[in-house]
Amino acid sequence: MSSTPPPQALPSDARTGAGERGADGGALGWLHDLGPGGRRAFAGAFGGYALDSYDYFTLPLSMVALAAYFGLDSGQTGLFTTVTLVVSAIGGAAAGVFADRVGRVRALMITVITYAVFTVACGFAPDYETLLVFRALQGLGFGGEWAVGAILVAEYASARNRGRTLGAIQSSWAVGWALAALVYTLVFTYVGDDWAWRVMFWTGALPALLVVWLRRRVHDAPGATAVRERNARRGSFAAIFRPGTADAPGLLRTTVFAGLLSTGVQGGYYTLATWVPTYLKTERGLSVVGTGGYLTFLISGAFLGYLTGGYLTDRLGRRRNIWLFALLSALCILAYANIPSGANTLLLVLGFPLGFCMSAIFSGFGSFLSELYPTEVRGTGQGFTYNTGRAVGAVFPTLVGFLADSWGVGGALVFGAIGYGIAALALFGLPETRGRELA
Numbered sequence: 170m171s172s173t174p175p176p177q178a179l180p181s182d183a184r185t186g187a188g189e190r191g192a193d194g195g196a197l198g199w200l201h202d203l204g205p206g207g208r209r210a211f212a213g214a215f216g217g218y219a220l221d222s223y224d225y226f227t228l229p230l231s232m233v234a235l236a237a238y239f240g241l242d243s244g245q246t247g248l249f250t251t252v253t254l255v256v257s258a259i260g261g262a263a264a265g266v267f268a269d270r271v272g273r274v275r276a277l278m279i280t281v282i283t284y285a286v287f288t289v290a291c292g293f294a295p296d297y298e299t300l301l302v303f304r305a306l307q308g309l310g311f312g313g314e315w316a317v318g319a320i321l322v323a324e325y326a327s328a329r330n331r332g333r334t335l336g337a338i339q340s341s342w343a344v345g346w347a348l349a350a351l352v353y354t355l356v357f358t359y360v361g362d363d364w365a366w367r368v369m370f371w372t373g374a375l376p377a378l379l380v381v382w383l384r385r386r387v388h389d390a391p392g393a394t395a396v397r398e399r400n401a402r403r404g405s406f407a408a409i410f411r412p413g414t415a416d417a418p419g420l421l422r423t424t425v426f427a428g429l430l431s432t433g434v435q436g437g438y439y440t441l442a443t444w445v446p447t448y449l450k451t452e453r454g455l456s457v458v459g460t461g462g463y464l465t466f467l468i469s470g471a472f473l474g475y476l477t478g479g480y481l482t483d484r485l486g487r488r489r490n491i492w493l494f495a496l497l498s499a500l501c502i503l504a505y506a507n508i509p510s511g512a513n514t515l516l517l518v519l520g521f522p523l524g525f526c527m528s529a530i531f532s533g534f535g536s537f538l539s540e541l542y543p544t545e546v547r548g549t550g551q552g553f554t555y556n557t558g559r560a561v562g563a564v565f566p567t568l569v570g571f572l573a574d575s576w577g578v579g580g581a582l583v584f585g586a587i588g589y590g591i592a593a594l595a596l597f598g599l600p601e602t603r604g605r606e607l608a
Contacts, residue, residue: 282380
């Protein structure tokens with residue numbers, strides 16, 4: 170049984186400003202259903218998450234050059250990702266509380282400015298220790314952006330279409346990843362490695378332009394804002410850890426299992442996102458251009474996976490969608506890491522289903538976590554569980570880094586499959602939330 174009381178329903182015009190046109194609006198009915206204010210919120214969250222992805226991937230794509238420039242071993246390079254993800258838990262939890270107390274859009278602008286400023290700062294780092302500090306500070310903004318943007322859009326979306334709407338937001342991660350891969354290919358082709366990694370970080374200034382647009386055009390959903398401002402207990406960590414009683418169900422069970430779910434999924438994902446570029450270059454012997462080509466298949470699969478997973482999470486339910494793609498992602502990792510040397514064509518082909526499955530599992534996260542928490546602590550609950558999962562899941566890429574010298578990167582990728590197994594088990598402690606209205 171769920172320990173979370175069902176949120177109250179809002180009239181459709183208060184929630185979206187457009188009514189329930191998504192019911193018969195065709196393939197893009199979910200977009201029409203958002204209404205004008207919701208579509209602007211969607212554009213802001215989509216752009217913010219795409220640029221969040223771009224800034225994140227400047228590091229994994231530059232990892233080989235950084236290791237050569239600073240003389241780093243695999244453990245030290247893996248620590249970059251771990252530090253980013255651990256600190257992102259702090260930033261994400263803080264951004265969630267801030268979103269509950271002062272609004273989603275204000276919190277979104279702060280997260281975008283934070284990750285943009287410190288990504289640029291990474292390009293000026295004179296040594297490994299300074300770069301590690303700047304990357305940690307970048308994690309403060311990186312951790313908060315997705316949770317805040319997802320909640321902003323979820324509160325505009327109808328229950329019928331919330332999964333595919335948030336799945337479309339998730340697909341922007343693949344857009345940012347593709348942009349980073351394109352810029353990486355160009356920069357590392359025409360700029361020497363000693364400077365190319367710095368140029369990659371400097372291009373992280375792009376998100377600052379989005380903030381100007383957010384400030385002028387995007388507003389919180391009016392109905393959700395009214396509910397949030399009426400409640401004096403909004404943005405409370407104590408509330409999401411309150412155990413249930415016979416008379417008043419609490420949120421402790423939800424928070425524990427949602428955090429475990431996030432840990433498993435993100436442990437698997439960031440293992441791949443961090444180490445596949447290095448695996449392609451060092452163990453498969455691909456050039457910069459060759460690596461970019463292989464990543465194209467992986468990213469194309471990811472983009473379609475986000476969109477497909479968003480559709481399926483509305484059709485199958487949140488839990489079934491995650492169970493399905495946890496299993497398929499684990500199988501793809503094991504197959505990808507055990508392709509014989511010399512079979513690079515097979516590696517290329519398998520990159521598509523790998524990207525598809527490990528992204529489709531994320532499509533239900535925005536709707537699922539938003540539906541698990543009431544309005545007054547939605548930012549706090551989603552920000553905490555999603556980003557705590559990031560921080561604990563960060564152990565997985567680090568283990569790959571420390572084991573890569575003895576196991577090889579390909580062999581160590583098995584830890585990604587273990588992460589997906591943990592996610593599947595966590596679902597036994599969470600309710601199905603498909604169809605819930607958000608107050």
